[in-house]
Amino acid sequence: LPxxxxxxxxxxxxxxxxxxxxxxxKNPHLDSMDEDVLYHLNLGTKxxxxxxxxxxxxxxxxxxxxxxMKAFAQLMHKELGLEGDGxxxxxxxxxxxxxxxxxxxxxxxxxxxxxxxxCISIMLHELIKLLHHAKCRDVTIIRISTSGGLGIDPGxxxxxxxxxxxxxxxxxEQVILDNIxxxxxxxxxxxxxxxxxxxxxxxxxxxxxxHTMIFMR
Numbered sequence: 001l002p003x004x005x006x007x008x009x010x011x012x013x014x015x016x017x018x019x020x021x022x023x024x025x026k027n028p029h030l031d032s033m034d035e036d037v038l039y040h041l042n043l044g045t046k047x048x049x050x051x052x053x054x055x056x057x058x059x060x061x062x063x064x065x066x067x068x069m070k071a072f073a074q075l076m077h078k079e080l081g082l083e084g085d086g087x088x089x090x091x092x093x094x095x096x097x098x099x100x101x102x103x104x105x106x107x108x109x110x111x112x113x114x115x116x117x118x119c120i121s122i123m124l125h126e127l128i129k130l131l132h133h134a135k136c137r138d139v140t141i142i143r144i145s146t147s148g149g150l151g152i153d154p155g156x157x158x159x160x161x162x163x164x165x166x167x168x169x170x171x172x173e174q175v176i177l178d179n180i181x182x183x184x185x186x187x188x189x190x191x192x193x194x195x196x197x198x199x200x201x202x203x204x205x206x207x208x209x210x211h212t213m214i215f216m217r
Contacts, residue, residue, distance in 0.1 A: 021137035025129060036133065038126040042095035045133055053092075054134035058106040060127065060141045062120070066091075066100035066111040072144070073102035073109040080105050099123055117214070140191065147212065155205055160212040161192050172214065185214065
């Protein structure tokens with residue numbers, strides 16, 4: 001039986017989105033830099049026209065496996081009715097062995113390279129700067145993964161509403177420059193509700209909302 005499929009959703013809130021919907025990074029030095037090299041994505045502000053390449057992105061879908069995210073991109077290619085069969089999709093990050101990235105219309109499919117918070121933290125750091133440099137608006141990030149589930153039938157789709165730590169508390173704790181920083185892991189409630197309503201039209205698998213535990217690696 002397939003494992004539980006867990007979807008974690010977020011939209012950029014005030015910390016990353018300005019009033020006009022643009023992805024904003026709270027770093028006053030970013031736009032004054034001569035060049036910003038997104039090393040792990042094999043992209044840069046001088047070597048690539050990021051606005052032309054990514055300016056129309058509305059959805060970013062993140063998963064652990066490069067092969068899985070390529071397959072997801074091909075599925076999106078088919079669902080969006082784009083020309084061709086999608087088998088020749090180009091890996092935008094092919095120049096590095098860190099991540100894999102595929103763009104299909106307004107959807108960006110990217111692997112997080114392995115498992116755990118360190119891997120996805122590096123990717124998100126450069127991804128958010130990429131969306132900022134590309135002047136993207138109203139972006140939704142979707143984390144797609146498989147997971148175990150307590151009291152949930154295999155094959156169930158779980159839409160995460162809140163992430164919890166190993167103490168089952170809704171918090172994400174980091175040590176930054178000798179300080180303990182605690183952030184809220186609450187996800188976008190409106191988006192969770194919207195997706196749950198959409199799932200009612202699909203009867204191939206059960207869908208529900210639940211909390212998801214973060215594994216601190």
